[in-house]
Amino acid sequence: MESVNQLQSLDDRRVTVLGARRSGLAAAELLQHAGARVFLSDVSADALTEQEERVLHGQGIPFETGGHSDRVYEASLAIVSPGIPASAPVIREMESRDIPMISEIELASWFVEDPVIAITGSNGKTTTSTLIAEFLGTQFYTPYLCGNIGNSFADAVNSRDEQAVSPVYVVEVSSFQLERVPGFRPDVGVFLNVTPDHLDRYESFRDYLAAKLNITVHQTTRDLLVYNMDDPELSAIETRARLRGFSLIPGRSQAPFTWDGTSVLLDQQPLLPYAECALRGQHNLANILAGLNAIAGFIPSDPDQRQEFLDHLLHVLRHFSGIAHRLEYVETVRGVAYYNDSKATNINSVEYAIGSFRNPIFLILGGYDKNGDFTRLIPGIKKYVKETLVIGRDRFKIRAMLEPEVPLRLMEGLADAIAYSSAHAATGDVVLLSPGCASFDQYNNYEERGNHFKQLVEQLPS
Amino acid sequence: MKRTRTPYDRPTFILTFLLIGFGMVMLYSASSTIAVDEFGSAGYFLKRHIVRFLIGAVLMVGFMRFNYRYLEKLSPLIYLGSVLLLLATLGYSWSHHLDSPARWLHLGLFNVQTADVAKFAMVVYLAAYLAHRQEGIRDLKHGLLPALIMMSICIGLIIIQPDFSTAFTIGAIAFILLYLGRAKVGHLLAVVAVFAVIGASVVYTSPYKLQRLETYLNPGADGSNTGYQITQSLISLGNGGLLGMGLGDSYEKNLFLPEPHTDFIFAIIGEELGFIGTAGILTLFLLLYMQILRLARSAPDLFGMYLTVGLGTAIFLYAVIHAGVVTGLLPTTGLPLPFISYGGSHLITSMVSIGVILNISSYRSDDEERRAWW
Secondary structure (H helix, E strand, C coil), X not given: CCCHHHHCCCCCCEEEEECCCCHHHHHHHHHHHCCCEEEEEECCCCCCCHHHHHHHHHHCCCEEECCCCHHHHCCCEEEECCCCCCCCHHHHHHHXXXXXEECHHHHHHCCCCCCEEEEECCCCHHHHHHHHHHHHCCCCCEEEEEECCCCCHHHHHHCCCCXXXXXXXXXXXXXXXXXXXXXXXXXXXXXXXCCCCCCCCCCCHHHHHHHHHHHHHCCCCCCEXXXXXXXXXXXXXXXXXXXXXXXXXXXXXXXXXXXXXCEEEECCEEEEEHHHCCCCCHHHHHHHHHHHHHHHHHCCCCHHHHHHHHHHHHHHHHHCCCCCCCCEEEEEECCEEEEECCCCCCXXXXXXXXXXXXXXXXXXXXXXXXXXXXXXXXHHHHHHEEEEEEECCCHHHHHHHHCCCCCEEECCCHHHHHHHHHHHCCCCCEEEECCCCECXXXXXXXXXXXXXXXXXXXXXXX | CCCCCCCCCHHHHHHHHHHHHHHHHHHHHHHHHHHHHHHCCCCHHHHHHHHHHHHHHHHHHHHHHCCCHHHHHHHHHHXXXXXXXXXXXXXXXXXXXXXXXXXXXXXCCEEEEHHHHXXXXXXXXXXXXXXXXXXXXXXXXXXXXXXHHHHHHHHHHHHHCCCHHHHHHHHHHHHHHHHHCCCCHHHHHHHHHHHHHHHHHHHHHCHHHHHHXXXXXXXHHCCCHHHHHHHHHHHHHHHXXXXXXXXXXXXXXXXXXXXXXXXXXXXXXXXXHHHHHHHHHHXXXXXXXXXXXXXXXXXXXXXXXXXXXXXXXXHHHHHHHHHHHHCCCCCCCCCCCCCCCCCHHHHHHHHHHHHHHHHHHCCCCCCCCCCCCC
């Protein structure tokens, strides 16, 4: 196979982009700008909106939807969406034809000279990534928050402002986005934690960990890896990068930002008591320490600027309370992790949410249906979901769309769904409220629904 | 992890051989008179130097091809081996009731100056320790202290020999590495203070060291041993002036200046080639050191980086101290000029060091210019 350097010469190279949704479109645009001859292909017939099709036409990027034709193999490089499983026929065929395949993360990183902070882990990625972007949001830096959250990395690269002051890419990366990355090398990698219960989705836990470890595989002594010392799987991490461990056990970590049991410290001096932090919970404290240690090298050295930056950090810590209701980790009760995604009021969000876990999911759907096409969820549910629980006013309408492909259970409301899930979920499972509906049938807004979910989870007996 | 190899770093290779080649010419010139005087043959020292160079060259090529990452795994054994060698040196000396310093281990065919081996071992051990502990070194009890204890054992055994200057040099290299490994500056300063107190008491309890120090402050007052040495050395440099008396035309090497081929070879270079020659040789050392530091920046891992810096600093520090002694800027002490002075152990360990550095250079990455965001 060609080296990464050789792959990077894109001019006039024929490149296929497999998977149009989210990252695929932006990847195609990046490639087009770099002079490659791009072809975009997606199995799903409705992968692109009319607006998106018009944009592609306007840019002269050929595409096809509703299946992969043989044209996809007329390429010497393929960008593969993380949603496509390794067992898919198109991937097998690419392999047999020796067409190198890379991820959109890898591709986008080729176009970036500015520092990249990449965040991965089983839980807390979104919170930590957002926190890091908030920390950097000063006159000194222009953070671009991208990756798993909202914009793809390629999107961020496409839409960057050439005049921006010291851009920093803050990229949230899931384990599947870290597959097919032959050269991805973040300046700062953050590895939050890894939950060892993915065995039924991955061939082995080692495989899962190996994918995650791709965050540091290409790092060298110039780079930094921030990791969780308290996670037994991460304590013996092998890397060529500088290692910086954070810990919730006072005195254990020698990082710039530490924890003494009551306050966050900077260089052993109290910075802020935990009581004043807006983010609550042990897991969030770990996220805070991870985020602060990731940006420690970004603190300006000039005393005045340093003080200004530190003041900004304090302001963020006092006011940033997390991204509530958006794939929000609530708690793990008897080995089952509960996630509140109450903000997912449309089908796209649910599709995204169920693709975010590799653990078996107990999915709680339903509420006030806004005429969503629930049939689009069928492949995802078949692949990732163990049990589907449908609640709320429109549960019968939703059942009509999903059955008989998807067996499901109808329930009155959240209380029943949580009671059922907690009784039937096994260790390592995930209970996910991602309704795909508005909340107006039973609540005033999605926040109220999410808070109710969290309240019910907190009441579960441990 | 697969890593592509790049060619060995050429400037390092060339600079090393320039120094060695230049050294052979100067060694022959500086040693010929005493060689005739002591052994009846002008080429006596040169021949032996060339044999050692050949041994060094074989070992250097060996280490160029030997993946340095095995050194990381072997580092505890290398350390242990060097401590055993130091103990054997002391044991040999004591069991034979030798009056001279216990610096050499006599191995039949040749003698090994074990402190040179210990210096190499200490750098390897510390590089591996720092690469492994990373920010843990900022912890006094569990990070810095174990490193200091291992250092103290090695350095202590060298002080007993006694070889105060080598002990000092190893200590200095170790501190540079600890600083680079991001040990807390406060901790390091405290340790330096402790070492300074210990060092001062060693000097004041050891008559020959105190005398050297007094001589250093006022060389003219001591017309006999050390004062004589440094006075002659300064006369050599004075004779040389800007352009020197010409290659082979040193006056002082004719049994006036003691040790012209080892501890004071720099003075003979100054006498024969003048300021131009000494400045030239220091420039070569400086260029070599800068090149080695550049290689350290692009080392593929932390162990490689620390090892490159440590081994490179050892060579450069010896050169600087040697030149400092000869010019009277530093107290008189017997440190060789790397690659140039007569002395097999030092030549061979220096060449092995370059071999290791070149091996590391063959794995270098291209991010010399990349800014680190630690």
